[in-house]
Amino acid sequence: MGDPKKPKNKYERPRMPWDKQDIMRRDELCKKYGLKNKKELWIAEAFLRRKRKVARELLALPLEQRLERQKELIESLIRVGLLKKDSTLNDVLALTVEDILERRLQTLVWRKGLARTPKQARQLVVHGHIAIGSKKVSVPGYIVRKDEENQIKFAKPAMEEKIKGIAATAKTQKGGSNE
Numbered sequence: 001m002g003d004p005k006k007p008k009n010k011y012e013r014p015r016m017p018w019d020k021q022d023i024m025r026r027d028e029l030c031k032k033y034g035l036k037n038k039k040e041l042w043i044a045e046a047f048l049r050r051k052r053k054v055a056r057e058l059l060a061l062p063l064e065q066r067l068e069r070q071k072e073l074i075e076s077l078i079r080v081g082l083l084k085k086d087s088t089l090n091d092v093l094a095l096t097v098e099d100i101l102e103r104r105l106q107t108l109v110w111r112k113g114l115a116r117t118p119k120q121a122r123q124l125v126v127h128g129h130i131a132i133g134s135k136k137v138s139v140p141g142y143i144v145r146k147d148e149e150n151q152i153k154f155a156k157p158a159m160e161e162k163i164k165g166i167a168a169t170a171k172t173q174k175g176g177s178n179e
Contacts, residue, residue, distance in 0.1 A: 010050075011042035026121055033101045034110070034118025040141055044100045047143075051077065055092040081146035105130065114160070117167035124163075131155040 002008065014022060026041055035041055054073055058066050070089055077083040082099055083091055101107060106122045109130055115121035124130050125140045132144070133151040144152070154160045 003161060009010075011046040013042065029097065029101065032118070033104070033107055034122050035101075036122070036140075041097070041101075043141065044097050044104075046102055048095055048097055051095065052093055055089045059089055079145055080143055081149065103143050103153070104140065105132075105137060105142040105144050108144050108149060112152060114152070114154065115163075129155055130157050133149070 016022065016173050026038055029035070029041055030038065041122055051073070058070050058073065061069070073092065074083060074087050074089075077092060077095075078085060078087065081103055082095060093167055102111075104120060109115050109125060110118045110121035114130070124139045126138055128136050128138045129136060131153055132148050154163075
């Protein structure tokens with residue numbers, strides 16, 4: 001049954017932790033998306049692994065049983081923004097970890113231009129400066145649904161001006177020191 005104070009892990013560690021190619025690939029992804037540690041990457045990999053496992057199990061079912069459950073799986077992935085409207089189970093199997101990392105709040109804040117780097121985006125989210133609609137979200141690994149994507153903004157409008165002011169000050173200081 002397990003201890004209620006210790007929830008089940010949402011990830012699995014790699015089976016071969018010292019594989020050089022794997023380490024280099026994971027390091028690149030961590031740098032590209034500004035992840036705090038490998039655990040965040042393992043969570044995304046586990047999410048992908050679960051969805052792909054369901055898709056493979058559905059492919060093994062007879063057609064009548066498969067259709068309804070297939071529709072549910074694909075609609076859930078469309079809602080998250082990982083797939084397009086006319087997707088199939090083969091598209092689910094073709095998903096990559098990068099597709100999932102692109103849907104994280106931290107990455108979308110950076111891609112929208114609210115932060116200059118992925119690390120700054122993470123800091124803004126963790127410190128509570130980012131809101132989705134009217135609700136503050138302080139979890140950088142939050143998977144943003146497609147309908148929430150346009151609602152990402154600063155929690156306080158004054159924060160946006162402050163961030164842009166800091167960026168402008170940094171540019172003028174760099175320009176002044178080079179002369």
